[in-house]
Amino acid sequence: MAQYTRVAGSVGLITLQNPPVNALSAMVRQGVVDTMERALSAPEVKSLVICGQKETFCGGADIREFGTKMSGPPLTPLIHAIEASTKPVVAAIEGVALGQTGASRGDSGSTAS
Numbered sequence: 001m002a003q004y005t006r007v008a009g010s011v012g013l014i015t016l017q018n019p020p021v022n023a024l025s026a027m028v029r030q031g032v033v034d035t036m037e038r039a040l041s042a043p044e045v046k047s048l049v050i051c052g053q054k055e056t057f058c059g060g061a062d063i064r065e066f067g068t069k070m071s072g073p074p075l076t077p078l079i080h081a082i083e084a085s086t087k088p089v090v091a092a093i094e095g096v097a098l099g100q101t102g103a104s105r106g107d108s109g110s111t112a113s
């Protein structure tokens with residue numbers, strides 16, 4: 001899943017939650033879609049941060065779903081929706097960040113769309 005909270009008044013925080021590595025399961029992708037919609041429609045939210053939990057940003061595709069029927073929102077349109085966001089979106093990356101177009105393992109840092 002993805003948890004939505006509002007921090008520092010105007011910042012929407014989307015936390016990827018799928019132990020052990022916050023992989024992009026169907027539920028997580030749906031959670032990101034839902035929380036993005038919620039944050040973008042909230043006038044008090046001016047910017048968004050997407051983060052992982054437990055010192056891991058994201059392990060990429062959820063390998064437990066390999067070999068099963070694809071469900072949930074596909075990743076590429078989801079990424080495009082984030083990039084097209086009318087509010088700035090920052091990825092707060094700690095630890096592993098895998099999937100789709102690349103991979104990295106870094107210290108605490110951030111990238112912005």
Ligand SMILES: CC/C=C/CC(=O)SCCNC(=O)CCNC(=O)[C@H](O)C(C)(C)COP(=O)(O)OP(=O)(O)OC[C@H]1O[C@@H](n2cnc3c(N)ncnc32)[C@H](O)[C@@H]1OP(=O)(O)O
Pocket residue numbers: 020021023024059060061062063064075096098099100
């Ligand atoms: C949806 C769109 C698709 C896009 C394409 C992709 O994303 S392709 C990339 C898919 N991801 C991977 O192939 C990552 C595979 N995992 C790893 O490389 C490593 O596990 C790690 C994430 C770098 C972490 O390494 P580390 O040494 O810290 O831990 P472990 O290897 O011991 O793993 C710990 C437990 O986490 C489970 N796990 C790892 N990756 C995933 C994953 N992607 N999905 C679900 N679960 C994952 C692993 O099985 C271990 O579980 P245990 O129960 O403790 O055995």
